[in-house]
Amino acid sequence: xxxxxxxxxxxxxxxxxxxxxxxxxxxxxxxxxxxxxxxxxxxxxxxxxxxxxxxxxxxxxxxxxxxxxxxxxxxxxxxxxxxxxxxxxxxxxxxxxxxxxxxxxxxxxxxxxxxxxxxxxxxxxxxxxxxxxxxxxxxxxxx
Numbered sequence: 001x002x003x004x005x006x007x008x009x010x011x012x013x014x015x016x017x018x019x020x021x022x023x024x025x026x027x028x029x030x031x032x033x034x035x036x037x038x039x040x041x042x043x044x045x046x047x048x049x050x051x052x053x054x055x056x057x058x059x060x061x062x063x064x065x066x067x068x069x070x071x072x073x074x075x076x077x078x079x080x081x082x083x084x085x086x087x088x089x090x091x092x093x094x095x096x097x098x099x100x101x102x103x104x105x106x107x108x109x110x111x112x113x114x115x116x117x118x119x120x121x122x123x124x125x126x127x128x129x130x131x132x133x134x135x136x137x138x139x140x141x142x143x
Contacts, residue, residue, distance in 0.1 A: 022051055041090050052099070056086035059128040063103055066126035070118050079108045085143075100137040107142070115142050 004010070015030040018038070025038035025048075037048030064084045071078045085104040090097065107115040119140055123129050132138050 066122035
């Protein structure tokens with residue numbers, strides 16, 4: 001495993017403890033703010049969330065923050081109605097599991113060309129997007 005360079009400044013470390021895995025598990029953050037029951041995706045009557053939902057929530061929140069940073073650098077303020085809907089698919093092909101995802105971005109009050117510029121700039125700074133794009137097929141749609 002590679003170590004982080006000495007010059008890297010860690011801004012935050014999320015720490016969780018999970019037992020039971022994705023099927024009837026439980027995941028808690030060390031600070032107590034996250035406490036979720038886990039269940040298998042698509043399981044009828046499931047009593048908890050699944051890891052794909054957690055990725056979708058984190059990715060969409062991070063991407064909206066990246067768009068806000070991008071807009072502020074352009075001396076703009078995004079609408080309070082700005083929204084990002086995320087879809088993360090758990091797939092299975094040729095005996096292997098993998099993920100793919102889509103973000104549907106709504107930037108009300110911003111013309112299409114500028115909205116695409118904001119999305120493209122946010123893709124370059126959003127840590128979730130950078131991590132996912134390096135290994136997962138992702139798409140971005142302006143809605």
